[in-house]
Amino acid sequence: MAQPPVRAVFFDIGNVLVRFDLTGLLKDFAWSAGCSPWRVARLVWSRRLVDDVESGRLSGPALHVLVHEQTGFAGDYDEFRRLWCGRFKLDERVAGVFRRLAKKAPAYLLSNTNPIHWEHIKKRYAFAREAKGAVLSFEAGARKPEKAIYAAAAALAGVDAAECLFVDDLAENVTGAQKAGMQARLFKTPARLEKDLAELGLF
DSSP: OOOOOOOEEEEOOBTTTEEEOHHHHHHHHHHHHTSOHHHHHHHHTOHHHHHHHHTTSSOHHHHHHHHHHHHOOOOOHHHHHHHHTTTEEEOHHHHHHHHHHHTTSOEEEEEOOOHHHHHHHHHHOTHHHHSSEEEEHHHHTOOTTSHHHHHHHHHHHTSOGGGEEEEESOHHHHHHHHHTTOEEEEOOOHHHHHHHHHHTTOO
């Protein structure tokens, strides 16, 4: 059975539109706190912590306090935010693809993220303003690949899930979108992304 035409496109943010240097982030906090990067890594890589931060259960100030308690980081909240947001780098080619797409079709963002990163992204990167809207895990109270966040995306676009295309760099998130009824593509390279969009008649 043929898939319906795509009426809304959703892009992941991290490692699609922007690169995120996690190793650099760990080193930055370790150097500032005077502790081992592994000590910071154990905290940051905690599944419970990631869930709480990206689902909106743990606020930025509360995360700051936790990092201080667990690592000895002594910087104030402004310093914490600076370090927390200091390792993003725009993928200019993908951002260009998104800009072109947004002129032809409703283009949205769908990301597991937190309020501090989102505020930074909105201020710094044009794609956040070019997007027709955004579904963010900390606002939705659900994270990819949970079905609820994909349902929230389709509802935001006002179309059926089958009319949505989702692009993400993680296979589990692509599979989650497909299970929720969306069309989805795994992001590998900007060139492959452009080819996928062209095959769907979006470029």
